[in-house]
Amino acid sequence: MTTQELIEQIKIKKSFLCIGLDVDLNKIPKHLLKEDDPIFVFNKAIIDATHHLCVAYKPNTAFYEAYGIKGWKSLEKTINYLNENYPEIFTVADAKRGDIGNTSTMYAKAFFDDLAFDSVTVAPYMGKDSVEPFLTFKNKHTIMLALTSNQGAFDFQTKTVDGKELYKQVLETSKSWNNSENLMYVVGATKAEYFADIRKIIPNSFLLVPGVGAQGGNLQEVCKYGMSDNVGLLINSSRGIIYASSNADYAQAAAEKAQELQNEMEIIIKNK
Numbered sequence: 287m288t289t290q291e292l293i294e295q296i297k298i299k300k301s302f303l304c305i306g307l308d309v310d311l312n313k314i315p316k317h318l319l320k321e322d323d324p325i326f327v328f329n330k331a332i333i334d335a336t337h338h339l340c341v342a343y344k345p346n347t348a349f350y351e352a353y354g355i356k357g358w359k360s361l362e363k364t365i366n367y368l369n370e371n372y373p374e375i376f377t378v379a380d381a382k383r384g385d386i387g388n389t390s391t392m393y394a395k396a397f398f399d400d401l402a403f404d405s406v407t408v409a410p411y412m413g414k415d416s417v418e419p420f421l422t423f424k425n426k427h428t429i430m431l432a433l434t435s436n437q438g439a440f441d442f443q444t445k446t447v448d449g450k451e452l453y454k455q456v457l458e459t460s461k462s463w464n465n466s467e468n469l470m471y472v473v474g475a476t477k478a479e480y481f482a483d484i485r486k487i488i489p490n491s492f493l494l495v496p497g498v499g500a501q502g503g504n505l506q507e508v509c510k511y512g513m514s515d516n517v518g519l520l521i522n523s524s525r526g527i528i529y530a531s532s533n534a535d536y537a538q539a540a541a542e543k544a545q546e547l548q549n550e551m552e553i554i555i556k557n558k
């Protein structure tokens with residue numbers, strides 16, 4: 287999917303919601319556990335009930351890898367279901383990869399060619415040659431960790447190196463990389479006070495913003511400082527939506543939570 291197509295979807299749906307598909311077999315309704323593939327059955331019901339309210343889905347691969355080959359199969363079925371039934375939806379493989387160049391190329395092939403995700407999250411710690419292989423894929427997006435939502439973000443990311451905070455160096459330096467137009471960045475919703483500074487460096491790039499919902503990030507604050515002319519935000523909520531109910535009404539309950547966020551987003555877009 288191109289960035290322009292994503293922008294169009296945000297306009298059509300009046301939503302910039304990304305729903306996280308972080309499926310934990312200990313948290314899904316018990317009756318699903320008798321299914322052959324409970325993860326896929328859960329995801330399919332959530333997707334069918336919420337697709338009109340969001341523009342993106344983000345399975346975190348850890349929640350699939352934890353279940354071995356069966357989990358990876360569930361991930362494959364989920365991305366295929368999305369691509370076949372809802373091709374207008376932007377998909378994020380939250381895998382946080384990145385390695386020496388030839389290895390990164392294989393990671394990129396796994397998520398862009400084999401699984402056909404629109405984007406993958408990448409850690410920038412190994413630098414330019416570890417990220418550029420992802421950027422060579424046409425109409426695919428590399429979402430690089432910049433300032434993460436967790437407390438540990440203060441261990442390294444906000445430390446000053448050569449007179450500038452590390453996360454700012456990541457943003458600035460990456461702008462000069464080959465095919466940097468394919469870059470998006472992760473910035474945590476729990477770090478709302480940093481968004482204004484971030485927008486000075488990357489005024490138009492899309493930001494994937496986890497941390498609304500279970501982690502306590504504030505949607506209004508993020509939008510106040512983080513919105514670009516084209517919205518430029520994908521606000522992710524995972525547990526806050528998909529585990530709204532642990533009973534048979536789980537998909538309906540997820541839709542109600544997603545609807546609340548979409549309502550809020552519609553007003554924000556209108557008042558922009």
Ligand SMILES: O=c1ccn([C@@H]2O[C@H](COP(=O)(O)O)[C@@H](O)[C@H]2O)c(=O)[nH]1
Nearest residue numbers: 346434435436474496500501523524525
């Ligand atoms: O800085 C980051 C980067 C990634 N994540 C991931 O996003 C979701 C958040 O889930 P919630 O249940 O809405 O808290 C999850 O997959 C994280 O691994 C993040 O939280 N922060």
